Amino acid sequence: MKSLKLAEKRHSVREYKHKKLSNEALQYLSNLLLEKPEISKISSLEFRFIENGFGLAPQLETVSGYFGKMITAPHYYALFSHQDDFSLNMAGYVGEWFILNALKKDIGSCWLEVRDSNQLKQILSIETSKKAVALIAVGYAKKEFQGGEIYAASRSNSLSSLTDLGYPDINPNHTKEPMSSRKSITELAYLNTWGNTPEIRELEMRGLHEALFYMRLAPSYGNRQPWYFVICENHIDLVMDQSDDLSPFIQGIDAGIAMFYFEVGLHDSGIRGSWHMDALKAEYALPGSYKLVGQYRF
Numbered sequence: 403m404k405s406l407k408l409a410e411k412r413h414s415v416r417e418y419k420h421k422k423l424s425n426e427a428l429q430y431l432s433n434l435l436l437e438k439p440e441i442s443k444i445s446s447l448e449f450r451f452i453e454n455g456f457g458l459a460p461q462l463e464t465v466s467g468y469f470g471k472m473i474t475a476p477h478y479y480a481l482f483s484h485q486d487d488f489s490l491n492m493a494g495y496v497g498e499w500f501i502l503n504a505l506k507k508d509i510g511s512c513w514l515e516v517r518d519s520n521q522l523k524q525i526l527s528i529e530t531s532k533k534a535v536a537l538i539a540v541g542y543a544k545k546e547f548q549g550g551e552i553y554a555a556s557r558s559n560s561l562s563s564l565t566d567l568g569y570p571d572i573n574p575n576h577t578k579e580p581m582s583s584r585k586s587i588t589e590l591a592y593l594n595t596w597g598n599t600p601e602i603r604e605l606e607m608r609g610l611h612e613a614l615f616y617m618r619l620a621p622s623y624g625n626r627q628p629w630y631f632v633i634c635e636n637h638i639d640l641v642m643d644q645s646d647d648l649s650p651f652i653q654g655i656d657a658g659i660a661m662f663y664f665e666v667g668l669h670d671s672g673i674r675g676s677w678h679m680d681a682l683k684a685e686y687a688l689p690g691s692y693k694l695v696g697q698y699r700f
């Protein structure tokens with residue numbers, strides 16, 4: 403439940419107070435990075451802290467951010483990785499874990515795409531054979547955020563409010579700011595085979611509805627929510643829509659974010675298991691641009 407509350411509060415912060423994070427907050431973040439999730443330990447992922455965000459942001463214009471529109475923040479973390487799928491997935495998994503933990507101390511953040519890794523390394527004077535795969539902006543948000551907005555912005559066929567799922571503390575009428583809209587939970591789950599949409603009751607009986615609900619809180623590039631979960635007897639497949647012609651960095655990070663959120667949701671629901679990413683083969687036919695990228699085995 404604690405994780406759900408945190409995920410509800412989460413949103414991308416694009417305007418920051420013009421002040422640095424306190425020393426205590428910075429220490430908290432650097433301590434976090436000493437305790438990265440176990441699953442990521444064998445990946446090539448590396449976080450580098452960029453202290454002088456306000457000074458460097460103008461130079462990073464066109465190098466980072468959607469359409470080269472940089473978000474100005476007091477600090478950034480640059481995520482470096484080799485280009486193998488596992489490391490890219492871990493960039494998403496650990497990056498999002500980091501973002502949610504930062505939020506525990508009211509530190510706002512935003513994922514930023516890196517459009518030109520070489521130029522970014524040059525500007526930051528960082529020499530490494532790894533690629534810069536994303537930035538995470540961090541700082542204090544200019545405005546407070548209220549979690550109820552996500553429900554107001556949900557699609558017409560989605561669950562009306564979290565009350566349906568037994569979380570009565572949400573204010574569904576708070577719509578002060580635009581909020582990215584999200585898919586309903588039956589839009590992202592299939593049962594046994596591709597295209598076989600389950601009833602919500604079926605998901606509830608299997609105890610999976612809350613974990614799928616977490617996915618509505620997860621961020622993705624362009625808010626595409628490109629993830630699907632195929633529920634099988636002993637495992638759940640994560641299938642990613644790769645029809646948009648995006649870089650493997652973005653696709654890998656989005657998949658890793660999905661793994662992280664779904665796992666947190668499953669653990670909160672008392673369902674143990676872990677992700678496997680090697681030698682995967684779907685037991686059903688998948689349309690051309692969809693790829694099986696992970697299997698959560700119970």
Ligand SMILES: Cc1cc2nc3c(=O)[nH]c(=O)nc-3n(C[C@H](O)[C@H](O)[C@H](O)COP(=O)(O)O)c2cc1C
Pocket residue numbers: 412413414415416466467468473512513514515536582619620621622623624625652655656659
């Ligand atoms: C890999 C990745 C890259 C992103 N890049 C940018 C970016 O360059 N600029 C930006 O404003 N937001 C970026 N975002 C944030 C998404 O637009 C945002 O997470 C999504 O629209 C959902 O909104 P929310 O985070 O407020 O829930 C990125 C998100 C991800 C996961």
